[in-house]
Amino acid sequence: GLALGHRISVILLALAVFLSSISLVPFITPSFFPKVDTGDISIRFRLPEGTRIEETNRVMEAILKDIDEVVRPEEMRHSYGFDGETKEGVGVALGFDQGPNVGSIGFKLVDRDKRSRSSDEIAAALRERVKSIPGLNKIYVRAENAITSILMGGGKPVSLEIQGPDLGQLMQFARRVKSLMEQIPGLVDVEISQKDPRPELWVQVDRKKASDLGLNVATIARTLRNYFYGIEATKYRDAGDNYDIFTRFTERDKNRLENLPEAPLFTPDGRMIKLKNVAKIIQGQGPIEIQRKNRQKIIKVEADTYGRSLGAVTSDLKKALSKLGVPIGISIRFGGEVEEQQKVFKDLTILLIMGIMLVYMVMASLFGNLRDPFIIMFSVPFAFSGVLYAFYLTGTTLGIMSFMGVIMLMGIVVNNAIVLLDYIHLLQKRGKSLSEAVTEAGRNRLRPVLMTTLTTFFGMLPMAVSQSVGAEAWNPLGITMLGGLSVSTLVTLILVPTIYYMLERRKVSR
Incomplete structure (x- = not known):
């Protein structure tokens, strides 16, 4: 009754909530897939071409010594290391970088709940420690299993693909890009894919x-x-x-x-x-190898991320590249996870739009008109508002899992509004006046709506707050669902009946 007596205030308040959530969009950064702490850390290094295997062994031993000093005994489970190359070239055929000047080390940590430091923190400490070893040409430290990395393509999250006809010109420009990327916070292990001659x-x-x-x-x-x-x-x-x-x-x-x-x-x-x-x-x-793409020579400048999301470092990199003059005849574009993220987000956006359209069509067939589904759809924008608030307060990024949660919300948040509006119609058919029907429906359907929302809310709560092994993959989905449900439910109970009352009253007055 209070909301019906202050309809304009309710509309303005809802609009303020929605606009305030939209203002948070610049603070929300995109990502690709949540990084799970599996406890795997891999180190790959490369010495100058022509280095003997004995020198590679010396560097390998120095890195293993640093690992023993950085990683605590209670954190280590097992480790391995190898350098050189197989006689038959099986490793190269499988995608591993091999040679007398190439080495690889990997180790497995205990489960996340049995150590105080994450694998990313341990990898960052090792990265700072081993980069001072003399003789290193390239070194790559990542909290990921080496085999998994190869199966997923072996690339790094941020990859800039530089293409052109002249290899020397490409290398010269790639070095400029590499220096630029090393100055961007959050980018680590920046390297050029082209091996030294x-x-x-x-x-x-x-x-x-x-x-x-x-x-x-x-x-x-x-x-x-x-x-x-x-x-x-x-x-x-x-x-x-x-x-x-x-x-x-x-x-x-x-x-x-x-x-x-x-x-x-x-x-x-x-x-x-x-x-x-x-x-x-x-x-x-x-040159050891010349990479080509679409029959053009290509050099990649790749980097890993640490401490910042993929979207944040990509945004800073795009701004920096816009100030960097690209030579004539050279093209530059993003590859790696940035490219894959754009493709996936495009497909998910289409699915989101299709989901909204299908939900509206189903409700239109249920109510037999287009106006009532339109009123119910006012719950959807405020589901987005709840998601944005949840992302901002928890520091969650918009990735594949959270985007899937948004799509799922489209079919969930309208349920309460359907129940409420259908009961209003039932009371009107029983002879209740418009004001009485709206007020009584809000009062009688408050408990069912809250029960429906709370059961879903508490069902998703463990997924959102869990700190167990592998929970990083599912936390964004749970946070998305909780944020969208919370705000949308409040809107359903207040805004939807108010809008229905205003439109129905206008219809009756005609």
Whole structure:
């Protein structure tokens, strides 16, 4: 009755609540998927190209020593580490970065409820500790299992894809972007995907001299491969068993650089000449790999996040990039989780709109008109208001799980308004006046509405406040549901009957 006597005040108050929640939008940052503390921490490092495996082992031991000092004994469960590469190249085929200058370390912590520090905090402490080890070219410390990282693509959350025709120009611009990203708070382990060039020996064949002797580049290359790498010459069979016969120089001769120009070559007529007579040996550098996308060279500048959400660091990075001049012929775009987030949010937005439309269509078929569903739909904007308030007060980001919670709310928040409005219609059919029907419906349906809301509220409460292992994945969903239900219920009990009274009274007066 009080609300019906102060209808304008109720409308203005509801409008103030809605607008105040909209003002919180700039403070809400998007994210992709909640990060779960599984207790896995992986460290990957890379030394300059050409580094011997012995030096890699020394760095590995230094990192393991730092781990023992940073991680408390009661926090550690088990650990592993390896460096170098497999002979068959299985690790590279599976997506692991391998080589004599590459190492990887991983360890598993005890469950989250048995330690005081999170895996992100331990990873941050290790990151500060190991980056001072001399000789490191790249190092990557992340609170994630290495195998899981590879299966998910092996990339970092923030990835800038720089494309262009000239690799040297791309590298020069990528270094500028890397320096820029290192200055943005919340971005850590910034690195360039393009590996440093490795030392090489180039054999430049004098094609005219070689042709005069009956040789060609393919023949010379095949002969040198036989000497220094080896080839399978034939097989030896004995009692049903096969043995490969592999021919090459001895270990001492093949590892001596001075033997390369002295390598013997045999002409078709049986003469022997030395390699230095038909070729020059030049020391140089060459890229390990050249990445391409859509037939264009591409270099990625990637970074991990710590202490800030993905949306917050992305927003700061976009502002910084807008002030950075992009050279002609070079394009730059976001990849990684930022790109995936945009795709998922676009799909979820379409689903949200479809959900609202379907809810309205179902109510229109139930009430047999378009006006009553329109009144009930006033509960929906205030569900958004409750979500925004909950996000702001708890520091929750808008990710996949919370977005799914918003979609779920569209079908839940209208239930109480449907019950209330349907009972008002029933009382009017029984001969009650408009004022009596609205007032009595609000009084008689208060308990059912509150019971419905509270059962859902307390059912979601453990999901929202749980601190158990893996709860980080479900906390945003619970917080979203609690915030939307709380505010929407209050609006349903006051605003919806008031709007119905105003529209129905206007209809009767006509």
